[in-house]
Amino acid sequence: MMEGVAVRVGLLGLLLAYVTSAPTNVNRDWDIYSFHINSTVTSRYATTVITSRVANRIDQSQEIEFHVRIPKNAFISKFRMTIEGKTYDGVVKQKEEAQQQYTQAVSRGQSAGIVSSVGRTLEEFKTSVTVAALSKVTFELTYEELLKRRLGKYELLIHARPMQAVADFKIDVYINEHPGINILEIKGGLSTKELANAISKTQTSTEAWVHFYPSKEQQSQCDSCGEEGLNGDLVIVYDVHRKKSIGDLKKSDGYFVHHFAPSDLPRIPKNVVFVIDRSGSMSGRKIEQTREALLKILEDLAEDDHFGLITFDSSVSPWKKELLPANQKNLEAAKIFVQNIRDRGATDINAAVLRGTDMLNRHLREGTASLLILLTDGDPTTGETNLETIHKNIKEAINKKFPLYCLGFGMDVNFEFLEKMALENNGVGRRIYEDSDAALQLQGFYEEVATPLLTDVQMVYLGGANLTQTNFSQYYNGSEIVVAGQITDNNIEEFTAEVIAISKSNKVTYSETIPTEKPITARSDSNLQRLWAYLTVKQLLDKEVQLSGNEKETVKKEILDLCLKYGFVTPLTSMVVTKPQGEESQVAHKPKEGETPTGTFPGHRLYNIPAYPSISGQPGIPGVYGVLGPMGGPHFQVQAIGVPQGSRRAGRIRSNVARGDKQIRGQYLLQEDFLLDANLPTRSIQIKPPKDIQQLLDGNLPTHSTKMTTTTVSPLIRFLLPAEGQALPLCYDIPVGLSLRLLKDPNNDFSMNGHLEKSDDAGYQKIVIHYRSDQHIDFDTTGITFNNGQNATYFPWSLNINIEKDSVSLILRDKEMDITTGSTRVIIMLYERDGNVFLWPVLRERPKGDNITGIMARPPVVYEEVQGTTIKLKIQDKEVDVSRASTVDLSVRSAPTVTCWLTPLQSALQGELADFTVSQL
Numbered sequence: 001m002m003e004g005v006a007v008r009v010g011l012l013g014l015l016l017a018y019v020t021s022a023p024t025n026v027n028r029d030w031d032i033y034s035f036h037i038n039s040t041v042t043s044r045y046a047t048t049v050i051t052s053r054v055a056n057r058i059d060q061s062q063e064i065e066f067h068v069r070i071p072k073n074a075f076i077s078k079f080r081m082t083i084e085g086k087t088y089d090g091v092v093k094q095k096e097e098a099q100q101q102y103t104q105a106v107s108r109g110q111s112a113g114i115v116s117s118v119g120r121t122l123e124e125f126k127t128s129v130t131v132a133a134l135s136k137v138t139f140e141l142t143y144e145e146l147l148k149r150r151l152g153k154y155e156l157l158i159h160a161r162p163m164q165a166v167a168d169f170k171i172d173v174y175i176n177e178h179p180g181i182n183i184l185e186i187k188g189g190l191s192t193k194e195l196a197n198a199i200s201k202t203q204t205s206t207e208a209w210v211h212f213y214p215s216k217e218q219q220s221q222c223d224s225c226g227e228e229g230l231n232g233d234l235v236i237v238y239d240v241h242r243k244k245s246i247g248d249l250k251k252s253d254g255y256f257v258h259h260f261a262p263s264d265l266p267r268i269p270k271n272v273v274f275v276i277d278r279s280g281s282m283s284g285r286k287i288e289q290t291r292e293a294l295l296k297i298l299e300d301l302a303e304d305d306h307f308g309l310i311t312f313d314s315s316v317s318p319w320k321k322e323l324l325p326a327n328q329k330n331l332e333a334a335k336i337f338v339q340n341i342r343d344r345g346a347t348d349i350n351a352a353v354l355r356g357t358d359m360l361n362r363h364l365r366e367g368t369a370s371l372l373i374l375l376t377d378g379d380p381t382t383g384e385t386n387l388e389t390i391h392k393n394i395k396e397a398i399n400k401k402f403p404l405y406c407l408g409f410g411m412d413v414n415f416e417f418l419e420k421m422a423l424e425n426n427g428v429g430r431r432i433y434e435d436s437d438a439a440l441q442l443q444g445f446y447e448e449v450a451t452p453l454l455t456d457v458q459m460v461y462l463g464g465a466n467l468t469q470t471n472f473s474q475y476y477n478g479s480e481i482v483v484a485g486q487i488t489d490n491n492i493e494e495f496t497a498e499v500i501a502i503s504k505s506n507k508v509t510y511s512e513t514i515p516t517e518k519p520i521t522a523r524s525d526s527n528l529q530r531l532w533a534y535l536t537v538k539q540l541l542d543k544e545v546q547l548s549g550n551e552k553e554t555v556k557k558e559i560l561d562l563c564l565k566y567g568f569v570t571p572l573t574s575m576v577v578t579k580p581q582g583e584e585s586q587v588a589h590k591p592k593e594g595e596t597p598t599g600t601f602p603g604h605r606l607y608n609i610p611a612y613p614s615i616s617g618q619p620g621i622p623g624v625y626g627v628l629g630p631m632g633g634p635h636f637q638v639q640a641i642g643v644p645q646g647s648r649r650a651g652r653i654r655s656n657v658a659r660g661d662k663q664i665r666g667q668y669l670l671q672e673d674f675l676l677d678a679n680l681p682t683r684s685i686q687i688k689p690p691k692d693i694q695q696l697l698d699g700n701l702p703t704h705s706t707k708m709t710t711t712t713v714s715p716l717i718r719f720l721l722p723a724e725g726q727a728l729p730l731c732y733d734i735p736v737g738l739s740l741r742l743l744k745d746p747n748n749d750f751s752m753n754g755h756l757e758k759s760d761d762a763g764y765q766k767i768v769i770h771y772r773s774d775q776h777i778d779f780d781t782t783g784i785t786f787n788n789g790q791n792a793t794y795f796p797w798s799l800n801i802n803i804e805k806d807s808v809s810l811i812l813r814d815k816e817m818d819i820t821t822g823s824t825r826v827i828i829m830l831y832e833r834d835g836n837v838f839l840w841p842v843l844r845e846r847p848k849g850d851n852i853t854g855i856m857a858r859p860p861v862v863y864e865e866v867q868g869t870t871i872k873l874k875i876q877d878k879e880v881d882v883s884r885a886s887t888v889d890l891s892v893r894s895a896p897t898v899t900c901w902l903t904p905l906q907s908a909l910q911g912e913l914a915d916f917t918v919s920q921l
């Protein structure tokens with residue numbers, strides 16, 4: 001059935017089903033009795049070790065899992081399992097080499113890939129091993145990262161999610177910063193009131209210790225925690241003192257690192273041009289969030305900044321032909337322009353960026369810093385569409401005169417293309433995640449580059465070798481320049497660092513000399529070497545992206561050598577996780593930014609699995625859950641915890657796939673009777689592929705969980721509305737708890753009202769038919785009561801009766817009551833489905849006359865499908881957005897599941913909900 005749907009919409013197949021159940025686990029047969037995270041930070045280089053000790057509690061051997069999340073920016077550098085006194089160390093190998101083992105494992109149907117990307121900041125590492133009866137295993141994972149200074153702070157993020165409450169749970173953080181620790185704050189989801197007394201913090205001028213030791217009870221009681229124990233982040237935010245402008249120079253064991261982040265300089269006025277995509281795919285929330293962010297950014301411009309705005313689709317429309325000063329008048333005019341940005345057309349990135357470059361090139365002012373910022377959510381689809389040609393054009397036009405920052409909005413952008421374009425032009429590529437805070441992400445990015453303090457920064461080291469990047473086109477307040485290198489031991493006595501740069505109006509130079517034989521720190525610190533290696537590898541990876549041919553191979557070789565030496569798992573290396581004999585080795589690959597799962601299902605490609613965040617906290621707004629395609633590919637399983645059992649709720653998974661500028665939306669139903677509705681009072685949603693697919697792809701397909709608030713939405717009941725001359729009927733949703741006017745025929749003194757009970761997900765609990773001024777028939781789930789003014793007569797549903805009286809004919813048979821009066825014929829059916837008992841009315845003959853009202857009064861609708869990028873119907877001359885959905889057709893006993901166009905109630909009924917409610921049955 002789903003395949004039919006997918007083919008029809010021409011969309012990649014998407015099939016979701018949900019299972020209502022509480023989280024599995026808890027009575028697991030194994031116990032994590034100890035879980036420690038130990039993070040040590042020196043010179044902003046963080047090394048974190050996660051150690052998990054697990055006991056097999058049953059009398060037979062079983063597979064035990066290790067499952068943790070680490071920051072994307074980090075490199076895994078060690079993994080070890082210890083079982084029965086024997087250790088098994090992961091081995092880092094060249095990716096291709098490891099890949100072979102991987103492929104073999106896959107072809108044998110074994111689990112293989114074990115690292116996958118989750119959300120914006122984390123990667124998931126997942127493996128398992130068979131442990132003998134009543135035996136124990138220790139897992140130990142080490143990862144390393146250089147903390148990046150952003151908006152004046154470093155952030156060490158530690159994600160804790162052991163998957164159960166653990167008796168011995170600890171997070172220990174030790175920070176040692178030679179220049180002195182300035183601020184130190186603890187944030188993140190785990191820094192809550194309930195857990196406050198589990199956190200302790202001690203500090204001297206250069207050292208800090210943070211301990212987080214929650215009790216087992218606390219682990220399941222805090223906000224973000226549940227039966228599965230802790231689930232959240234601990235974020236240590238800090239900065240260091242900078243007594244000297246030249247910053248912090250540190251050397252040890254033949255290596256040095258220089259942290260340079262002056263803040264006591266005047267800001268340099270900037271020339272900034274924003275190039276904004278307004279192509280069709282930006283429609284809806286994206287364009288709204290972009291407008292919102294731009295308005296805020298405009299407010300933050302300083303008066304001596306000059307700015308330009310360019311919007312583009314297939315054509316390029318600058319706000320003004322050139323840059324204008326950011327004075328009040330111009331800003332007001334620009335805001336009006338921004339407010340009127342609307343989505344349309346295709347995407348001509350080439351022409352738009354060239355236009356922006358040209359504007360800046362014509363406006364290069366002495367003593368200013370120029371920046372070009374591109375925001376797009378799609379691939380180039382019109383004008384020049386050859387990616388290489390675009391890269392070449394832009395690089396030539398910019399010619400290193402200013403940086404280009406490329407912001408890719410959503411998961412459908414070709415991020416590699418954008419990143420490469422940015423890197424080639426001294427900028428960075430950044431992804432903006434399609435989520436409720438997208439406007440804040442955009443503003444946050446802007447803030448990072450809002451205050452240029454220096455341009456043309458050159459870092460020079462006399463006596464240094466194998467240096468990381470030393471030339472930087474701009475330096476912004478709140479950021480930091482880090483250079484590391486080796487110190488040549490050619491008997492030079494001094495090591496000199498010099499910074500030459502251009503400040504607002506003059507050239508500035510800082511320098512510092514340190515004797516080579518006397519180390520700056522007393523303690524030897526082998527971390528500096530690893531820091532150097534980390535930074536070198538990161539920068540070489542960026543460089544590699546920009547190169548081709550032999551040069552690329554040379555750089556790859558360089559990266560590979562370093563990674564193998566230092567044991568880093570990077571895009572070019574993988575770790576082979578060795579296991580006890582008889583078990584398959586696994587291979588840990590580092591996923592690329594935004595990478596979709598790499599596994600393939602015969603004949604299918606996978607798209608954007610991680611991109612389903614927008615449902616979070618926002619019930620009612622369908623999110624993107626992931627698409628497997630094409631045409632009814634493998635199925636996903638959706639676990640919606642908190643949805644009442646036996647719900648017959650139709651599915652409302654909205655798929656939103658943009659390819660280029662073509663955006664296809666739809667709502668997909670997934671499996672009969674087991675559908676997920678974003679409107680349900682769902683507590684959390686888990687999406688995972690079914691077992692067979694999981695085996696093929698293994699850990700590459702992330703299981704995604706997201707929590708939703710419980711109270712804000714009431715359950716809905718879906719109604720069908722037949723359509724004339726079209727294959728699919730319409731459907732619409734009405735919240736439960738209301739009394740509705742079903743049918744009112746004033747001409748014949750007939751009316752019928754029904755009550756949708758507050759319990760979820762069935763039909764009516766009560767229906768009342770009024771006929772002649774004083775008579776009514778009351779239906780509930782036990783029986784039928786006739787009231788004729790004074791007397792009441794009751795029949796249970798199980799009876800068969802046949803009454804003809806006072807121009808009303810009543811036939812009760814097989815739990816269906818057939819009522820005919822005048823030209824009206826109604827059937828009330830009693831249903832018992834999925835443990836729910838409810839009533840459902842069906843109109844067999846419509847009363848004649850004009851002023852018939854009520855939700856059942858509406859004759860079959862007439863609509864047309866509107867061709868376009870989104871699914872629209874034209875109903876009563878108005879276009880409305882609809883989506884494909886399904887519901888159960890209760891008008892026939894067999895209650896088949898039917899597909900329908902889910903339409904806003906207002907359009908379906910041509911009125912407001914209030915027009916159809918009654919205060920009394």
Ligand SMILES: *[C@@H]1O[C@H](CO)[C@@H](O)[C@H](O)[C@H]1NC(C)=O
Nearest residue numbers: 036037038039040049172174
């Ligand atoms: C954390 O790791 C460091 C470095 O390996 C070690 O010196 C320290 O003792 C560890 N701390 C704890 C609490 O295990």
Ligand SMILES: *[C@@H]1O[C@H](CO)[C@@H](O)[C@H](O)[C@H]1NC(C)=O
Nearest residue numbers: 152263265266267451477478
């Ligand atoms: C740079 O940042 C520092 C610290 O946040 C602040 O005190 C200083 O005023 C900023 N400089 C400029 C030019 O904005």
Ligand SMILES: *[C@@H]1O[C@H](CO)[C@@H](O)[C@H](O)[C@H]1NC(C)=O
Nearest residue numbers: 456457458459469470471472
């Ligand atoms: C850094 O910039 C200076 C001056 O523009 C130049 O001479 C030098 O070659 C550059 N260094 C690198 C590594 O690009």
Ligand SMILES: *[C@@H]1O[C@H](CO)[C@@H](O)[C@H](O)[C@H]1NC(C)=O
Nearest residue numbers: 254464465466486487488489
């Ligand atoms: C720089 O790195 C290369 C390759 O890793 C190495 O052979 C060389 O000795 C290094 N230079 C210095 C001065 O240490």
Ligand SMILES: *[C@@H]1O[C@H](CO)[C@@H](O)[C@H](O)[C@H]1NC(C)=O
Nearest residue numbers: 745746747748849850851852
């Ligand atoms: C029914 O509609 C007619 C005109 O459309 C109106 O005159 C009449 O009053 C209505 N009857 C009732 C009971 O509302």
Ligand SMILES: *[C@@H]1O[C@H](CO)[C@@H](O)[C@H](O)[C@H]1NC(C)=O
Nearest residue numbers: 774787788789790791792793
């Ligand atoms: C009510 O019931 C009584 C006794 O069964 C009967 O005599 C009377 O006619 C009934 N009244 C009406 C209005 O049906």
